[in-house]
Amino acid sequence: MTVLAAVLALLGSLFFALGAALQQFEAAGTAGPGLRRLLRRPRWLLGGLAIGAGTALHVVALAYGPLTVVQPMGVASLLFALPCAAALHRRRVRPGELGAAAVIAVGLVGLVLVVPEHSGTPYLGTGEAVALLAGATAAALVLWVLARRAAPTGRAVLLATAAGVLYGATATLARVLADGNRELWFLAAAPVPALIALALLQRAYAVGHFGVAFAALQVADPLTAVAFGALLLGEPLPTGAASTLTALAAAALTVAGTVALARTTPMSPAPGAAAP
Template sequence: MTVLAAVIALVGSLFFALGAALQQFEAVGSAKPGLLALLRRPRWLIGGASILAGGGLHIVALGLGPLTVVQPMGVASLLFALPIAATLHGRKPSRKELTAAGVVASGLIGLVLLVPESDGPTQLSPNGVLTLLGVAGVAAVLLWAGSKAVSPAGRAALLATSSGVLYGATATLMRVLVDGGWNWWYLLALPVPALLALMMLQRAYAVGHFGVSFASLQIADPLTAVAFGALLLGEPLPTGILPVAAALLTAVGTVALARTSPLEAHNDPA
C-alpha cells in the first residue's frame, strides 16, 4: 500500500504540474491577469481541473500511505512543471534550470520530512482565525508592495510567495475544519485567502519567470502552514542543524533558479 500511495502521489504531482504550466501559459504577459478574463480561456480552465485532480489524488494517497512518503512526492511537481512549461513555450529547459530546481526540491523534501507529526485534534478560537487571516493578509500585502521595486525574477518570486502565504493560511484553516470540527463561520472565511492566493499567483505567472514563481509557491505554502500550525495550533517544530541545512539548500536553489529561469513570453507554438 505504501508503494501504491507513492505512485498515486507522484501521478497527482504530474497533474498539478500540468495544471500550473497551463495556467501560467495563459496568464503570462498580461498586465492585469484578472480571474474573470482567465475564466473565459479553456486552457486555463483545463489547468484548474488538472490541479483539482492532482489535489484529489494527493488526498487519496494520504489515505493509503504515511505522510513521510506521500508529502515528498508532491515536491516532484516542481521538476515536472519546468519541462511542461518549457514545451508549451516552444523551448527546452536548460540543464542549469533543472539542476537548480533539483536543489530546491531536495531542500524542500528535507524540510517536509523533518517536520514532526502532530498528535491530536487541532482547535482554533475565533480570535485565532482573525489572527491567522490578519497576519497572512498583512504579509501578502507587504510582499505584493515589495514586488513593485525589484527585478522581474524578484517580482515573480515575491508575488508567488505572497500567494503561498495565503495558500498556507488556507491549508491551516482547512486542517482545523477537518480535524477540529466544522464551523460555518470558518467555512465562510475559507474562500477569502484561497481566492486572493489564486489572484496573486496569476500575477506572478504573468511576469514570465515560471520556474521562480512555481518554486517560490512550493516553498512558501508548506512553510507558512507549518509556522501557523506552530504559532496558533501548538504543533511541534523541527529542531537541530538539519532543518537549517535544508532551508539553506532550498534558498540557494531558489536564488540559482532565479538566475537561470528565462523570461518567457506568450508565444503559441505551431
C-alpha cells in the same frame, strides 16, 4: 499500501505541475491577468481542472500512506512543471534549471522530513482564526507592495510568496475543518485567502519567470502552514541538534536553488511562435 500512496502522490504532482504550466502559459505576457479574463480561456480552465485532480490524488494518497511518504512526493511537481512549461513555450529546459529545481526539491524534502508528526486533534478558537487571517493578509499585503517596486524576477518571487502565505493559511483552516471544527464562519472564510492567492499567483506567472515563481510558491506554502500549525495549533517543530542542523541545511539548499533558478532565462512565449 505505502507504495500505492507514493504512486498516487507522484501522479498528483504531475497533474498539479501540468495545471500550473497551463495557467502560466495563459497568464504570461499579459498586462493584467485578471481572473475574469482568464476564466474565459479554456486552456486556463483546463489547468485549473488538472490542479484539482492533482490535489484530489494527493488527498487520496494520504488515506493510504503516512505523511512522511506522501508529502515529499508533492515536491516532484517542481521537477515536472519546468518541462511542461518549456514544452508549452516551445523551448528546451536547460540543465541548470533542472539542477536548481532538484536542489530545491531536496531541500524541501529535508524540511518536510524533520517536522515531527502530530497525532492530536487541532483546535482553533475564534481569536486564533482571526489572528491567522489577519497575519497572512498583512504579510501578503507587504509582499505585494514590495513587488510593485521590484525588478521582474523579484516581482515574480514576491507575488508567488504572497500567494504561498495565503495558501498556507487556507491549508491551516482546512486542517481544522477536516478534523471536525463546526465553526460555520471558518467554512465561509476559507475560500477568501485562496481566491486572493490565485489572483496573486496569476500576476506572478504573468512576469514570465515561471520556474522561480513556482518554486517560491512551493517553498512558502508548506513553510507557512508549518509555522501557523506550530504557533496556533500547538503542532511540534523539530527538536534536537540533529534535526535542527538538518533543517538548517535543507533551508540553505532551498534558498540556494531558488536563487539559482531566479537567474535562468524568463519562460515567456518565443517571438512569433504560434500557440501549441
